[in-house]
Amino acid sequence: MITIGELARYVGVSTKTIRVYHDKGLLPEPPRDESGYRRYSAQDLVDLVKVRTLAEAGLPLATIARLSAGSPAELQDAASAAVTELTARIERLTATLSRLQRLAAGNSPFLPPEVEQHLLRLHDLGFSDRWVALERDLWILTFATYPDTARRYFADQSEAQNDPELRRLYLEYDHAHDLDPADPALADLADRIVTASLARYPTTDLNEPPDDLATLPQLVQSSINESSPAWKRLDTLIRHGLRTRR
Amino acid sequence: MITIGELARYVGVSTKTIRVYHDKGLLPEPPRDESGYRRYSAQDLVDLVKVRTLAEAGLPLATIARLSAGSPAELQDAASAAVTELTARIERLTATLSRLQRLAAGNSPFLPPEVEQHLLRLHDLGFSDRWVALERDLWILTFATYPDTARRYFADQSEAQNDPELRRLYLEYDHAHDLDPADPALADLADRIVTASLARYPTTDLNEPPDDLATLPQLVQSSINESSPAWKRLDTLIRHGLRTRR
DNA sequence: GTGCGACATTGCCCTAGGGGAAGGGTCAAG
DNA sequence: CTTGACCCTTCCCCTAGGGCAATGTCGCAC
Numbered sequence: 001m002i003t004i005g006e007l008a009r010y011v012g013v014s015t016k017t018i019r020v021y022h023d024k025g026l027l028p029e030p031p032r033d034e035s036g037y038r039r040y041s042a043q044d045l046v047d048l049v050k051v052r053t054l055a056e057a058g059l060p061l062a063t064i065a066r067l068s069a070g071s072p073a074e075l076q077d078a079a080s081a082a083v084t085e086l087t088a089r090i091e092r093l094t095a096t097l098s099r100l101q102r103l104a105a106g107n108s109p110f111l112p113p114e115v116e117q118h119l120l121r122l123h124d125l126g127f128s129d130r131w132v133a134l135e136r137d138l139w140i141l142t143f144a145t146y147p148d149t150a151r152r153y154f155a156d157q158s159e160a161q162n163d164p165e166l167r168r169l170y171l172e173y174d175h176a177h178d179l180d181p182a183d184p185a186l187a188d189l190a191d192r193i194v195t196a197s198l199a200r201y202p203t204t205d206l207n208e209p210p211d212d213l214a215t216l217p218q219l220v221q222s223s224i225n226e227s228s229p230a231w232k233r234l235d236t237l238i239r240h241g242l243r244t245r246r
Numbered sequence: 247m248i249t250i251g252e253l254a255r256y257v258g259v260s261t262k263t264i265r266v267y268h269d270k271g272l273l274p275e276p277p278r279d280e281s282g283y284r285r286y287s288a289q290d291l292v293d294l295v296k297v298r299t300l301a302e303a304g305l306p307l308a309t310i311a312r313l314s315a316g317s318p319a320e321l322q323d324a325a326s327a328a329v330t331e332l333t334a335r336i337e338r339l340t341a342t343l344s345r346l347q348r349l350a351a352g353n354s355p356f357l358p359p360e361v362e363q364h365l366l367r368l369h370d371l372g373f374s375d376r377w378v379a380l381e382r383d384l385w386i387l388t389f390a391t392y393p394d395t396a397r398r399y400f401a402d403q404s405e406a407q408n409d410p411e412l413r414r415l416y417l418e419y420d421h422a423h424d425l426d427p428a429d430p431a432l433a434d435l436a437d438r439i440v441t442a443s444l445a446r447y448p449t450t451d452l453n454e455p456p457d458d459l460a461t462l463p464q465l466v467q468s469s470i471n472e473s474s475p476a477w478k479r480l481d482t483l484i485r486h487g488l489r490t491r492r
Numbered sequence: 493g494t495g496c497g498a499c500a501t502t503g504c505c506c507t508a509g510g511g512g513a514a515g516g517g518t519c520a521a522g
Numbered sequence: 523c524t525t526g527a528c529c530c531t532t533c534c535c536c537t538a539g540g541g542c543a544a545t546g547t548c549g550c551a552c
Contacts, residue, residue: 003528003529004528004529005527005528005529010387010390011390014510014511015528015529016509016510016511016512017509017510019530019531020509020510035517035518035519035529035530036517036518036529036530037518037528037529037530038529038530041383042383042384042386042387043383045386045387045390046354046383046386049345049390050349053342053345053346053349054346054349055509056338056339056342057342057343057346060508060509061508061509062508072352075349076349076350076351076352079346079347079349079350080350082346082350083343083346083347083350086339086342086343086346087343089339090336090339090340090343092302093302093332093335093336093339094336096299096302096303096332097303097329097332097333097336099295099299100299100300100303100325100328100329100332101325101329103296103299103300103321103322103325104322104325104326104328104329105322106318106322108292137287137288137289137292138288140288140291140292141256141288141291144256144257144291144295249499249500250499250500251498251499251500260539260540261499261500262539262540262541263538263539265501265502266538266539270538281500281501281546281547281548282500282501282546282547283499283500283501283547283548284500284501301538306537306538307537307538308537493552494551494552495550495551495552496549496550496551496552497548497549497550498547498548498549499546499547499548499549500545500546500547500548501544501545501546501547502543502544502545503542503543503544504541504542504543505540505541505542505543506539506540506541506542507538507539507540507541508537508538508539509536509537510535510536510537511534511535511536512533512534512535512536513532513533513534513535514531514532514533514534515530515531515532516529516530516531517528517529517530518527518528518529518530519526519527519528519529520525520526520527520528521524521525521526522523522524522525
């Protein structure tokens with residue numbers, strides 16, 4: 001016949017928790033000794049562990065109370081439902097853990113290392129910090145929302161960087177940031193970009209993202225455009241060129 | 247420039263959550279558009295995912311607020327601390343999961359199957375329901391508190407059941423339940439049990455449990471003793487015999 | 493332009509699962 | 523016979539949001 005404190009230590013909860021469970025009807029109040037102390041039996045320990053197991057699995061205490069009063073069959077059903085839910089929760093936590101580890105290592109919590117690599121290389125190739133930051137944003141958004149699709153896109157994009165012709169075009173895009181929006185060089189650049197784009201993506205295949213993903217480039221593009229009237233103009237010219245020449 | 251709802255969907259939280267984070271200073275309030283709606287950038291998404299990663303890892307929001315304002319080094323430290331803690335939590339949840347699975351299967355949430363086996367066999371060997379129930383309680387307590395030690399003890403005990411001599415003694419113990427406490431058969435039985443015990447455990451090795459565990463048999467023994475004056479007498483006689491004859 | 497459904501705003505109250513302190517009694521050891 | 527470690531109840535507090543109300547706004551259909 002153990003006291004509340006001993007029971008609590010055995011099960012690994014606080015005495016307060018046990019009293020709360022009594023109040024909420026999750027556990028029967030045990031008999032008291034002469035001085036009014038609660039005295040628990042081994043069966044109470046069994047019951048408490050059962051309740052804790054369900055509570056740790058995330059079931060609301062009210063549900064557990066209903067279950068303890070109900071039939072064992074109901075409890076089994078609820079338990080199997082909780083099993084699948086808890087399994088999912090553990091998986092989510094594992095994903096959180098890996099993000100957390102990247103955070104602890106000082107990295108951004110979602111970009112895979114190869115993307116960070118790619119961004120570093122951009123810098124070395126002469127792209128401006130601004131450009132790298134924007135591309136970074138784009139990848140973050142993409143990976144945060146559709147990791148699988150993102151991986152495909154990234155493979156394509158990082159391969160594109162190996163084509164010196166394309167690379168030069170991207171660099172020109174980058175450096176056009178401070179041009180006058182009316183500069184005729186913009187129209188020329190847009191024209192060459194459209195040509196290269198159509199050569200690389202003859203069909204609409206990889207170029208047109210699925211609907212869900214379509215808003216992401218838009219989002220990033222809009223923040224790009226806001227930072228420079230020249231880029232905004234360039235974007236307009238390119239879109240127009242792609243529409244009319246496809 | 248996305249709205250709060252879009253941001254929420256990207257990250258997988260409710261809009262309410264985002265507003266709460268603004269209120270608590272976890273995230274800066276973004277600029278508003280003409281109609282007063284909040285408008286978020288990609289950077290806000292990055293920040294939000296960072297916050298959520300820490301929050302899902304179990305850090306209090308107040309801590310996260312401090313961290314976001316502090317240096318990256320502090321954040322990294324906190325993140326690595328959180329990594330170890332989250333790892334532990336996942337382990338605990340995995341243990342909970344296995345208990346939950348046993349619960350879903352209709353079994354007691356802590357006894358390993360071989361112990362259940364053992365208890366069933368006891369019944370077949372002629373032990374009373376009362377005895378089996380008591381022994382069950384003992385194992386439950388032991389496994390609930392010190393699973394590793396419990397496994398060692400159980401291996402020893404279940405092996406003891408294979409010795410027909412010992413088995414007969416345990417059976418006699420069981421059946422002594424309803425004897426008169428003054429019955430001389432009790433003294434005789436106690437004597438034979440002491441002899442067998444000393445033969446099986448010549449040193450104090452396995453017989454004396456570690457301090458932590460010592461209270462458990464006591465707990466069970468006390469409930470045993472309460473159920474029968476004869477058993478209580480037997481317990482006293484055995485303890486005395488072990489003390490004097492060792 | 494009128495209506496409609498989906499979205500946004502603030503504000504206020506509600507809840508779960510306890511934590512912690514107040515104010516008091518009890519028990520065992522030195 | 524005091525001291526430290528328990529126990530008792532009651533009360534208020536906290537976190538991390540959820541829910542609801544009252545109101546304003548978007549974009550699309552008619």
